[in-house]
Every structure is written in C-alpha cells, then in structure tokens.
Amino acid sequence: MECVFGMVGKGFALVVADTSAVNSILVHKSNEDKIMVLDSHKLMGASGEAGDRAQFTEYVQKNVSLYQFRNNIPLTTKAAANFMRGELATALRKNPYMVNIVLAGYDKETGPSLYFIDYIATLHKVDKAAFGYGSYFSLAMMDRHYHPDMTVDEAIKLAEQCIEEIRSRLVVAPQNFVIKIVDKDGAREHSWRRTTKD
Amino acid sequence: MLLNFCLAPEGRRSPSLPPKCHCVVKAEDQSSNQKFKFIYKTLKPHRFRSAMARYDRAITVFSPDGHLFQVEYALEAVRKGNAAVGVRGADNIVLGVEKKSTVKLQDSRSVRKIVSLDDHIALACAGLKADARVLINRARIECQSHRLTVEDPVTVEYITRYIAGLQQKYTQSGGVRPFGLSTLIVGFDPYTGVPSLYQTDPSGTFSAWKANATGRNSNSMREFLEKNYKETSGQETIKLAIRALLEVVESGGKNIEVAVMTKEGLKQLEEGEIDAIVAEIEAEKAAAEAAKKAPVKQS
Numbered sequence: 078m079e080c081v082f083g084m085v086g087k088g089f090a091l092v093v094a095d096t097s098a099v100n101s102i103l104v105h106k107s108n109e110d111k112i113m114v115l116d117s118h119k120l121m122g123a124s125g126e127a128g129d130r131a132q133f134t135e136y137v138q139k140n141v142s143l144y145q146f147r148n149n150i151p152l153t154t155k156a157a158a159n160f161m162r163g164e165l166a167t168a169l170r171k172n173p174y175m176v177n178i179v180l181a182g183y184d185k186e187t188g189p190s191l192y193f194i195d196y197i198a199t200l201h202k203v204d205k206a207a208f209g210y211g212s213y214f215s216l217a218m219m220d221r222h223y224h225p226d227m228t229v230d231e232a233i234k235l236a237e238q239c240i241e242e243i244r245s246r247l248v249v250a251p252q253n254f255v256i257k258i259v260d261k262d263g264a265r266e267h268s269w270r271r272t273t274k275d
Numbered sequence: 276m277l278l279n280f281c282l283a284p285e286g287r288r289s290p291s292l293p294p295k296c297h298c299v300v301k302a303e304d305q306s307s308n309q310k311f312k313f314i315y316k317t318l319k320p321h322r323f324r325s326a327m328a329r330y331d332r333a334i335t336v337f338s339p340d341g342h343l344f345q346v347e348y349a350l351e352a353v354r355k356g357n358a359a360v361g362v363r364g365a366d367n368i369v370l371g372v373e374k375k376s377t378v379k380l381q382d383s384r385s386v387r388k389i390v391s392l393d394d395h396i397a398l399a400c401a402g403l404k405a406d407a408r409v410l411i412n413r414a415r416i417e418c419q420s421h422r423l424t425v426e427d428p429v430t431v432e433y434i435t436r437y438i439a440g441l442q443q444k445y446t447q448s449g450g451v452r453p454f455g456l457s458t459l460i461v462g463f464d465p466y467t468g469v470p471s472l473y474q475t476d477p478s479g480t481f482s483a484w485k486a487n488a489t490g491r492n493s494n495s496m497r498e499f500l501e502k503n504y505k506e507t508s509g510q511e512t513i514k515l516a517i518r519a520l521l522e523v524v525e526s527g528g529k530n531i532e533v534a535v536m537t538k539e540g541l542k543q544l545e546e547g548e549i550d551a552i553v554a555e556i557e558a559e560k561a562a563a564e565a566a567k568k569a570p571v572k573q574s
Contacts, residue, residue, distance in 0.1 A: 139419040146391060146415045 078249050079124035080211025081111065082239060083179040083191050084219060085204045087226040089260035090181035090189040091267075092122040093236050095211070095243075095251030104252075107273055112257045116141055116151055118183045120257050120264045124208050125176040125196060133174045137161055154182025158192040158200060166198035173197070177208040183259045214246050215239035229258070233267070240270050345453055346446050349402075349477035352455035353489060356401035357388075360488040360496055360519045361459040362504075363472040364512030367537045368461040370399040371520045373491070374532050389534040389543065393418040395462050396434055397534060397541045401490025402456030402477075410454060414438050431462040435473040435481050443479025453477045457489040461536050468538060486515075492523035510552075517549070518556055 078099060083092040098109040112122040113134045121137070123130045140160070145151050152160070158180050168174055173196065180192040193199070193206040205219045218239045227235070236256055244250045256267040338344055358373040372388040389399045392414045400407045417437050421429045429437075438458060446453045457476040464471065474489065475481040486504050488496035496519045507515055513535060524530050531553075533544040544552075 135423055139423045142422075143415055143419045146393070146418075147412065149387075 081122040081124045082207035082215040086232040094122045097251040120181045122179040162200040211243040214242040349453040353402040356490045358490040359401045362486040362516040365508035369516040400458040406454040428465040431471040439475040439481040
C-alpha cells in the first residue's frame with residue numbers, strides 16, 4: 078500500500094511519497110519520512126520492506142558520502158543510480174533487498190534527472206515513475222497530464238491530482254503524503270498533504 | 276602487507292646463500308649489525324634454518340635496552356617531513372602546513388596536505404605522505420561506518436583513538452613496518468560543540484593539545500607556541516598559527532597551506548588571504564621592533 082512517485086520538471090525533479098508505517102492491519106505512524114536526502118542534490122524515495130528500506134538507503138547514503146570525501150567531488154545522479162543498481166544486483170541472487178527506489182537528482186552539467194530502480198535491480202532513466210498500488214492511479218494521471226518542462230506549480234498541481242486519485246480509489250489509502258523537490262539550490266522538503274494529524 | 280620481491284643484490288649476498296633465490300627483503304634494526312635479513316620462500320637446507328630462524332618474527336622487536344627501533348626510525352621519518360602546526364582557539368581550530376615551493380610544473384591543487392575526514396573533522400600530517408593516504412582512507416571509512424551503525428557522527432577523540440590504534444597495530448604485527456607519520460586531528464565535538472586538537476604518532480600514542488607542531492623543526496615551533504600561546508579566537512588564532520609556522524618556513528602565501536575548522540566546517544584559506552595575514556604579521560613585527568628601538572634611542 079506504499080505509494081511513491083516522481084516526475085521531472087523544468088530545472089527540478091519532484092518525489093512524492095506516502096508517510097504511513099504499516100504492519101499488517103496496524104498503522105504505526107503516519108509521519109514516516111521515506112524520502113531520504115542522499116546528499117545536497119539528490120533525493121531517494123524508497124518503498125518496500127521497512128527494515129530493508131532503512132538498511133539499504135542508509136548504506137547507500139554513507140557510501141555516497143565516503144565517495145565525496147575521498148574524491149572531493151560528489152557523485153553524479155547517474156553514478157549513484159548505477160551504484161545502487163549494482164548493490165541490488167549483487168545481493169539479488171543471495172539475499173535480496175526488497176526495496177523499490179525512485180532517485181531524483183540535479184547535476185550542474187545535465188540538469189534534473191529521475192531514475193526508477195526496482196527491487197530486482199531494474200534501472201531506467203525516466204521522466205515520471207511510480208511504485209506500489211498507488212502507481213496504477215498516479216501513473217495513469219501523470220500519463221494524461223504530464224508534459225515536459227512543467228513549472229513547479231504545475232508539477233505540484235499534478236502531484237495533488239495523483240494524491241487525490243490515490244485517496245479516493247485505493248481501498249486502504251495512506252493518510253498523509255510528503256513532497257520533496259530537488260533543483261539547482263539543492264534537495265529539500267517542499268510540503269505535506271495531510272488528512273490526519275500525527 | 277607489502278612485501279618486496281626481488282633477487283638478492285649480488286654484492287651484498289652472504290657467501291653461504293644459494294646462487295639465486297626469490298627472497299623477501301626487509302630492513303633490520305641496526306642493533307643486530309646486519310643490513311638486510313632474508314626470509315626464504317623455498318625450502319632450504321637445515322643449516323640455513325637454524326641461523327635464520329630467530330629472524331622469522333615480527334619486524335618490530337625490542338632491543339636489549341627496551342627500545343622499538345623501527346618505531347623510533349619512523350619518528351625520524353616524521354622529523355624529516357614538512358612542518359605542520361595546529362592551534363586551538365575558543366571557536367575554531369587552525370591547521371597550518373609547510374608547502375615546498377620548489378616544484379614548478381606540479382599542479383598544486385592535486386597536493387592537498389590538509390584533508391577532511393568528515394564534515395566536522397580534519398587532519399594534517401607530517402611524514403610519509405603515501406602512508407598518510409592509507410590512514411586517511413581507513414579513517415574516512417570508519418567515520419562513515421560509525422555514522423551507519425550508531426546514526427551519529429564520530430567524536431574527535433573516537434577517530435583519533437581509531438587512527439592511533441591502527442598505527443599501534445602496525446608496530447606489533449609480523450611482516451609490516453610502522454606508519455611513518457604523525458597526524459594532527461582537529462574538529463568540533465558534534466554534541467557539545469567543543470573544539471579539540473589531537474596528535475598521534477607512529478608509536479600509536481595520542482593526546483589532546485592546546486597547540487602543537489610536528490614535522491621539521493617542530494621543537495622550535497613548539498617552543499614558540501609555549502612562549503606565545505594564549506586563549507584566542509577567530510582571526511587571532513589564525514595569526515598565531517601562521518606566526519608559529521613562519522618561525523621555520525620561508526615567509527609567503529605560496530609556502531604555507533592553512534585551513535580553519537569552524538562549527539560550519541573546514542575552510543581552506545586562499546593564497547591571497549594567507550599573504551594578507553602574513554603581511555599583517557610582518558607589519559606587527561616591524562612595529563614591535565621599532566617600538567623596542569625607539570626608547571633605547573631616547574635614553
């Protein structure tokens with residue numbers, strides 16, 4: 078029931094994720110932040126097994142930091158995406174991580190980019206991506222209304238429309254969503270869309 | 276472990292050795308009066324065994340008067356390395372390192388002597404720079420590993436203890452030599468915000484300092500610091516560090532590399548900035564000299 082989706086706009090990339098932490102029928106909390114800030118200009122929205130998600134995303138984040146200290150230069154989004162895919166692929170035939178990731182990043186040379194990374198180490202560079210049951214609705218909504226080079230406001234409006242669809246059509250819809258954005262000024266939290274206070 | 280594989284040099288081989296052998300060559304301590312010792316990889320006749328058996332041990336063995344000569348030689352290597360100084364202020368810590376300006380074609384940006392281990396920790400060293408690379412790499416990994424396992428950044432004391440522990444390990448292992456460098460580690464405690472300066476040396480000891488120097492002419496720098504140290508902050512700390520360095524280094528921005536660690540992070544000073552501060556220091560010195568001469572003249 079975890080919904081993560083993202084899209085690329087003009088000079089920025091957006092990642093939206095639900096914020097519910099669920100265990101079978103119990104909702105532990107409705108303000109769990111599933112979009113990790115990988116470094117100053119990268120966002121990683123992750124969905125899947127909670128333990129694997131935390132383990133894998135933190136592991137990637139520390140390795141990205143280490144690369145930066147060793148080489149005095151940050152990894153590009155493409156390099157980070159390929160590193161993640163490589164780690165998932167190596168673990169796949171032994172002890173797979175059950176994590177799906179939407180990686181959004183901004184590079185000075187290449188601009189904003191979005192990567193879809195599956196738990197079985199599929200890697201695609203895309204303009205819009207979505208995971209989970211919510212993807213049936215958000216992907217359809219984005220297919221209908223997305224166009225290249227959207228402004229931030231247009232993209233936020235589209236994200237809200239997707240959230241509305243998820244809320245109204247998914248049987249056990251998540252309560253709250255968080256929207257994070259990355260552009261030339263860095264990765265940061267944009268806003269929340271709440272139906273319940275936690 | 277790095278072992279040199281080579282054919283024994285012709286002239287130095289002991290006459291009892293077989294004509295050609297692949298051997299591992301290591302330096303031996305002077306007290307046993309031998310330039311090289313050979314450890315053979317292939318099977319040898321028994322008579323070689325008994326003569327050489329007592330050398331098949333850790334390289335760092337005690338001498339009869341209780342010294343670890345390899346460690347002391349490593350300290351010699353440090354004494355030949357370039358000068359490095361660290362001064363702790365109330366709100367910052369300043370690291371300064373001597374830069375050799377003789378190389379004209381070298382791209383100086385690729386030779387950074389003051390490196391950051393984490394966002395809040397920096398390191399400067401004196402001695403074998405290649406050894407430094409290895410230590411710095413391990414320290415950087417440890418900083419991230421600590422963050423991963425306990426979700427908290429390292430304290431300066433922790434990472435110093437780690438580096439010192441690593442240096443000590445190499446004084447007590449077989450087949451390796453000690454790291455030939457002393458490090459100056461600075462940083463702010465991530466929880467209390469207190470600045471610290473630590474020093475490690477090849478033996479693996481470490482301690483905290485208010486100000487310290489290592490490398491070439493470190494004794495004169497330390498004497499200067501002992502005479503002139505006082506609690507400072509901000510620009511005053513930078514000036515004190517540069518003044519200490521100028522005692523032993525040719526003056527000029529291109530001969531010194533200076534970095535300041537504040538709560539916000541590490542800032543490497545530009546050559547222009549260093550030149551400006553050096554000029555200030557020279558002006559102050561000149562003024563002090565003039566003030567000293569003036570009353571003598573009047574009397």
